[in-house]
Structures are given as C-alpha cells and as structure tokens.
Amino acid sequence: MEFLSPGRLWFLLIIPVVVAGYVFLQHRRSQYALRFTNIALLDRVAPRRPQWRRHLAVTLALLAALSCIVAFAQPKDEVKVPRERATIVVAIDVSLSMMATDIEPNRLEAAKDSAKEFINQLPAKFNVALVNFAGTASIIVPPTTDRATVLRSVDGLELAESTATGEGIFTSLQALTQVPPDPEHPNDPAPARIVLLSDGKRTVGRTAQEGAQAAKAKNTPVYTICFGTDSGFIEMDGIRQRVPPDRAELRSIAEITGGEAYTAESAGELKDVYKDIGSSVGYDKVDKEVTARFAGIAMLFTLAAAGACIALATRFP
Secondary structure, three states, X not given: OEEOOHHHHHHHHHHHHHHHHHHHHHHHHHHHHHHOOOHHHHHHHOXXXXXXXXXXXXXXXXXXXXXXXXXXXXEEEEEEEEOOOOEXXXXXXXXXXXXXXXXXXXXXXXXXXXXXXXXXXXXXXXXXEEEEEOOOEEEEEEEEOOHHHHHHHHHOOOOEOOOOHHHHHHHHHHHXXXXXXXXXXXXXXXXXXXXEEEOOOOOOOOOHHHHHHHHHHOOOOEEEEEEOOOOOEEEEOOEEEEOOOOHHHHHHHHHHHOOOEEEEOOHHHHHHHHHHHHOOOOEEEEEEEOHHHHHHHXXXXXXXXXXXXXXXXXXXX
C-alpha cells in the first residue's frame, strides 16, 4: 500500500511509546501491590477485576489510534473502475423468421427496442457498431460514439431472406478493426464484445462455429441472445411455417468464445439480459485514495474501546 502523505506515518512512533508506558505502569502497580501488606484492605480500596478487560480496552484504543494515523497519511490502493473505452458490436438477425409474433410485437421489433435501451445506457466513451445479417452480413454503422446515428440505424433495419449467422460474426470482427485508436494509448487494444441477437437458425454462409473460433482467436467474447419460443411461426404465401429457435447453436457460440448465452422470450427479459452484458465489459485498475476505509476502521475500534472502558468502570453484581 502507498500513501499520498507518507511523512505523517512518523506519528506511528507514538504507539510503541504508549505501549512501553503502559507496560511500565502495569509493572509499578504489581510492585505496589506486593508492598501493600494489608491484603483485605487492598481488595476494598482497589478491588480485583479480570486483567483481560483492562488489556482489551488498551489494545482497542491503540488499534483505533493506529487506524487514525494510517488514515491521516492518506492511503491509496488499486481499485477497479468500469472501463470507459470499449467497443460493443450489436449484431442483429433480420431474417424472415424474426417477424414471428411470439415476442410482442414481433421478434425483430422487440430486439430493436431493447437494443436501443441498451445503447442508451452505455458510457458515453464506448464505441458502438451495428451489424445486421440475413442472407449476407453488413456493417450498418462502424464503431462510433455517435449514439443518435446508431439509434436511427437500428430503427431502419428491415427483414430479408435467409440467415447467415457465421457471416454475422465475421462481419462483427471486421467492424472491430475500424475502431479509432486511443490517442493516449494507441498500442493498447480496447476491450470488445459482440452482442448477437438471433433465433439461431443458420441457413447459409460459413457456420456459426467457424465464426466463433475466429472470435475466440481475437479474444472477443460473443454474447448471444436467443429469441423466440418453440411455438413461434410465420406466414408466407398463406402457409404457416414453424420457426422454433436454435438455442443449442447460439449456446455453442457463447461457450467457444467465453461469452454468455441467454434466452429472451419476452421484451422484459431482454432488458435484464442487456444490463448483465453492459456490466461485463471489464474494469481498469486505478489508484484511488481510501482514507475513508481506515477512518471507518478507526471509528469501529474507538467504539469498541469505549465499550470496554465503560465495562471496566461499571461494577457488575
């Protein structure tokens, strides 16, 4: 541990002086008791009490003084603070199965609403990119701190045919290569996460597992959110088609990359999922003054010492 005012630690020398004085007084007291021949009178003048109470009170008082001196020296410690510089790629499946209404008003609109709420909650310095995928995948918005542009683009997403989940991951990794460098630390890679929203049923393109392996190689966890219920369906040309989600595939992506797999069967659950993802981006260690921590410890020792002194001063029957 380091201190902002280390010179104040010289006050710690007071502690051994006080301890030596206390030991000396205890020795004199025992010598006085030995010279006092009238033991019965001595018991009435200075009744015997358990020695541990007296020692405990002094010990607590010394610990309180020690904590006060440490606090006075302004200690600092490394603490974790949320990273302000990170990149989140939001990859949204816009395949036709996302128009199923098993999540109100439908899977895609629920994803849009929750994505916008999530983006609005991110720290201002986070970069956010938007990728959509159906038969192909595209970078709709490269990494930026311009929230308004990303939000408008989320609103503008439209449905298309087929589902290229693997391509969605590869394109998300491509988006991360466009992150502006940090002017203060240009060589330090910023933490990144991919949030992939889909019902998981890949039909074209490279496999989701290939995309997951590529993300793992880039040390980029993918958090998957599986949409829909087993009873979900869409109607095309008057024909009803069942579109159950493929939870196993999305879970596999998360496991390979070190992310987390979630299911979202309602818009309310989606909001909770996004909160979890937002808190997982990581932390930086910074020096922070922790005087209050030792001041609190000193307060506790002071209260305990006061209680011990009260117990010594009170005669219990």
